Amino acid sequence: MTPAARAQAAIGILDSILSGAAAEQALTGWARRSRFAGSKDRAAVRDHVFDILRTRRTCAARGGAMTGRGLMLGALRLADVDPDTVFCSAPYAPAPLSEAERDGGRAPVDGAESLDLPEWLWPLWQDRLGDRAEDAAIALKKRAPVHLRVNLLKSDPDQARESLLQDGVTVQAHPAARTALLVLEGARRIRASRAYMSGLVELQDAASQAVVEALPLRDGMRVLDFCAGGGGKTLALAAQARLELFAHDAAPRRMRDLPERARRAGADVTILETSELARTGPFDLVLCDAPCSGSGSWRRAPEGKWSLTPEKLAGLCETQRAILKQAANLVSPGGTLAYATCSVLTDENAGQIDLFLEGTPGWRKVSDVSWMVSDGTDGFYMAHLTRVFTGT
Numbered sequence: 099m100t101p102a103a104r105a106q107a108a109i110g111i112l113d114s115i116l117s118g119a120a121a122e123q124a125l126t127g128w129a130r131r132s133r134f135a136g137s138k139d140r141a142a143v144r145d146h147v148f149d150i151l152r153t154r155r156t157c158a159a160r161g162g163a164m165t166g167r168g169l170m171l172g173a174l175r176l177a178d179v180d181p182d183t184v185f186c187s188a189p190y191a192p193a194p195l196s197e198a199e200r201d202g203g204r205a206p207v208d209g210a211e212s213l214d215l216p217e218w219l220w221p222l223w224q225d226r227l228g229d230r231a232e233d234a235a236i237a238l239k240k241r242a243p244v245h246l247r248v249n250l251l252k253s254d255p256d257q258a259r260e261s262l263l264q265d266g267v268t269v270q271a272h273p274a275a276r277t278a279l280l281v282l283e284g285a286r287r288i289r290a291s292r293a294y295m296s297g298l299v300e301l302q303d304a305a306s307q308a309v310v311e312a313l314p315l316r317d318g319m320r321v322l323d324f325c326a327g328g329g330g331k332t333l334a335l336a337a338q339a340r341l342e343l344f345a346h347d348a349a350p351r352r353m354r355d356l357p358e359r360a361r362r363a364g365a366d367v368t369i370l371e372t373s374e375l376a377r378t379g380p381f382d383l384v385l386c387d388a389p390c391s392g393s394g395s396w397r398r399a400p401e402g403k404w405s406l407t408p409e410k411l412a413g414l415c416e417t418q419r420a421i422l423k424q425a426a427n428l429v430s431p432g433g434t435l436a437y438a439t440c441s442v443l444t445d446e447n448a449g450q451i452d453l454f455l456e457g458t459p460g461w462r463k464v465s466d467v468s469w470m471v472s473d474g475t476d477g478f479y480m481a482h483l484t485r486v487f488t489g490t
């Protein structure tokens with residue numbers, strides 16, 4: 099595909115997303131209908147779509163319209179590419195610009211628009227993040243770096259780095275966690291690399307790794323990953339110590355790939371249904387990687403930034419409160435309840451912990467820590483709470 103044909107494909111996909119389609123589904127649907135597109139074409143179209151979603155308001159302002167064409171036009175103007183080289187009469191290219199399109203477009207207004215946040219969120223964002231509000235919003239406009247986790251059950255950082263290098267993937271250690279590697283070159287070769295296929299490394303943001311590394315884990319502990327999802331943190335837990343490890347999720351289908359991923363990683367994990375939790379507990383440590391706005395990971399999933407509403411945020415906070423309450427009942431006396439989100443909003447983080455401690459006697463906070471998206475990882479929060487030993 100020519101660059102212009104890739105742009106036209108991205109315009110169609112953006113139009114579907116603006117009409118309500120999920121980005122991944124719109125991309126997959128296009129790829130299925132476009133057998134002629136090679137892997138480089140698919141990657142380039144995907145990059146267009148996600149780059150534009152991260153900076154949607156700026157692109158719309160520059161391009162003069164919140165449409166696929168407007169967004170692409172704005173993105174080209176933003177990147178200092180002459181739009182007439184893309185919107186032209188070549189086969190499969192977007193149709194040439196109209197006079198109105200040529201004359202349209204403006205600089206984004208300072209504040210929510212130029213920072214690419216929804217208008218309603220910006221005051222709340224400033225209130226919660228204070229002097230870090232602008233840096234965090236700016237960081238979310240850029241592509242996320244690619245991080246790998248070295249699976250200590252099968253490898254060590256030096257061996258993993260060497261193996262990746264042989265397959266054209268260059269990495270360097272990331273300071274957030276001892277297992278974390280930052281990919282410098284060859285990100286598109288990772289999935290075909292021997293290190294990835296044989297389970298020496300997993301794709302995982304460095305802050306997610308740091309969350310697990312900070313847990314007070316010892317050999318022999320019974321540990322429950324209460325919101326396991328695809329199992330990213332479950333597998334990281336398995337590599338930290340010899341644990342009796344359990345995974346649970348309210349939506350069990352989200353864990354469907356976990357048995358195969360665990361096998362590849364050499365990890366031993368027992369999956370629990372909700373009905374099995376009480377009789378299998380209590381656990382020495384329960385990790386709640388709670389569902390959240392994802393505001394710390396909007397670089398990877400920029401759609402979330404535009405679909406969040408005050409009502410959805412309130413609903414998420416309610417779910418988080420319910421999860422903390424439910425998970426707390428599964429922790430043994432003297433044990434640890436670890437609560438984490440990939441959000442940078444205090445409502446979902448320290449605010450939840452304060453509410454929990456106010457309403458639940460017998461618990462105290464041991465520590466809490468935040469990772470900021472402007473510091474080179476996803477934005478994350480984690481608190482460790484302990485159940486005060488009552489002697490009963």
Ligand SMILES: C[S@@+](CC[C@H](N)C(=O)[O-])C[C@H]1O[C@@H](n2cnc3c(N)ncnc32)[C@H](O)[C@@H]1O
Pocket residue numbers: 324325326327328329330331332346347348349352387388389390417420421
């Ligand atoms: C942030 S994701 C977990 C990501 C996962 N830990 C990982 O590292 O890949 C949150 C998960 O919580 C699950 N969830 C939502 N409500 C829940 C509840 N009440 N109890 C347990 N899990 C819940 C969701 O299905 C979702 O998979």
